[in-house]
Amino acid sequence: MEIVHSDGNEAQVQIRFVTKQQRYAVPNYPLSVHSSIVASELNTIINELLKESNDVENEVEFDFLVCSQFLRTPLVEHVAERGIFTEEVIDVEYVEKHPLPEPKDCLIHDDWVSAVAVCNKWILTGTYDNKLHIWTSKGKHRLVIPGHMSPVKAVAWISLNDDNASFVSASMDQTCMIWSWDITKNSVECVHVCQGHRRSVEAVSVNYDKTLMATGAWDNILLIWSTSTQEDDDVESASKKARSEYASKTKAPKRAMKGHKQAISGIVWSDKTEIITSSWDHTIKIWDSELGGIKHEIYGDKCFFDIDYSPLSRAVITGSADQHVRLYDPRSAEGAILKVKFTSHSQWVASVRWSTVNEHLFISGGYDNLVKFWDTRSPKAPLFDLMGHEDKVLSCDWSNPELIVSGGADNTLRIFKSKNVGR
Known part of the structure; x- marks a missing residue:
């Protein structure tokens, strides 16, 4: 890094501003700034340049990469930490x-509220x-659905159109139930009881074309x-013999796949035939659903409580018992x-979910009563703490880009409106 001294004896560095957001582009010639400059001072400079070169009149708040x-620290500390001591101009x-x-x-x-899934304007808890x-996404209660014999641990939408929908619920009663909802009549019925697990069912995930689902227990x-x-077909003969309505469903x-040594805590489909699971046995496993075998294993230090996969970044995030969120690139x-460890929660991290429209953003919910809003480019601090829960956060969802929802042990589901900006 080239350091020159101004008359005030202050170390200077050369920087060049760059952006992918063309409406905020400024001339990219090098500027000389003091080495201990911080983000707020860079923001002032950028806004001055924008006033000179653009039609941007109102002050805009920026983050700097x-x-x-x-x-998040003075520039000189930030680059020193990353081992950059070059005479080149620093791109900001x-x-x-x-x-x-x-x-x-x-x-x-x-x-x-231990499970939540959002589909368009509907919220299922x-x-x-x-x-x-x-x-509804506006907070109106449409339906209460009894049926399970024990707490519900996971839910997922299967299909949705204007008139009807289907979804699945997984429970500590060892079953999953597939439901059909007539939206026009606002009536729901259980069409299938999925029996096969011998302990509490903890996780469920539906594949991209909505034809298959995976459950872990x-x-x-x-x-x-x-x-x-x-x-x-495989239960048709048994169904014909069944006398009770429950058995007929x-x-x-x-397929059954074995490999984990303790409870499966999270499941996500990463493509048509690939499933990724997290477990209390400190491992993440990547499965081939057609061949029925394990393709890859990732070993961790603590119990994993949840997992999610982003088709945008092709990366996996996990929540753990050691209070950290971790980002993995299974194809690395x-x-x-x-790749990265995100440290800010002070208790177990129970739930993690990627943004569906931005490859850098995700949320995490923890036993410290907080939902944290993260950018993968800021591992030491979340962008925001979303407050409100008065007890541990058990579940969260960001399937609708405009709604962040979280369920907690305070018996509430909290809804936050999220605005997407081009990043």
């Missing part, structure tokens, strides 16, 4: 600062009093099921598969 990470990339998600509704339940609830087994609401798994050919 140096060496692919947000500047600026992006519009993400706005704080706005707290909207707080939906009151009768018990812990599962609770510890064995029930499911359907809400405290029996350590990963089961694959058809999501079809029609009767399965029984669905058997298409260079160096370690573990």
Whole structure:
């Protein structure tokens, strides 16, 4: 790094501003600034340049990336930490600062909100009093659905159109139930009871074309099921013999896969045939759902409580018992598969979810009552702490880019409005 001294005896560095957001582009000639400059001072300079060269009249807040990470310390410390001591001009990339998600509704339940899934304007929740609830994104309660005999641990949408929808719920009663909802009549019925697990079912995930789902449980087994609401061939004969309505709805798994030594805590499909699971046995496993075997294993230090995969970044995030969120690149050919560790939660991290529209953003929910809003380029601090829960956060979802939702042991589901900015 070239350091020159000004008359004030202050060390100077050469920087060049760059951006991918063309509406905020400024001339990219090198500028001389003091080496201990911080983000707020860079923001002032950029806004001055914008006033001179652009039609941008209002002040814009920016974040600054140096060496692919947000500047959170004085510039000289930031580059020294990354081993950059070069005479080259330092590129400082600026992006519009993400706005704080706005707290909207707080939906009151009768018990812990342990599962949540959003599809368009509908919110599906599962609770510890064995029930499911359907809400609108505006916070209006549409339906309460009894049926399970024990707490609901996971929910997922299968299909949705204007008139009807289907979804699945997984429970500590060892079953999953596939439901059909007539939206026009606002009536729901259980069309299948998926039986095959021998312990509490902890996780469920539906594949991209909505034809299959995978479930994981405290029996350590990963089961694959058809999501079809029609009767399965493999249980047809048994169904014909069955006398009770409940038995006639029984669905058997298409495939069982063994490999985990403790409970499966999280499941996500990463492509048509690939499933990624997290477990209390300190491992992440990548499975081939067609061949029924393990393709790859990643070993951790602590129990994993949740996992999510981003098709945008092709990266995996996990929540753990040691309070950290970790980012893995399972396909990494260079160096370690573990790429980044995010440290800010002070208790177990129970739930993690990627943004569906921005490869850098994700949320995490923890037993410290907080939902944290992260950018992968800021591992030492989240962009925001989303406050409101008065007890541990058990579940969160960001399937609708405009809504961040989180369920907690304070019997509430909290909704935050998220604005997407080009980044």
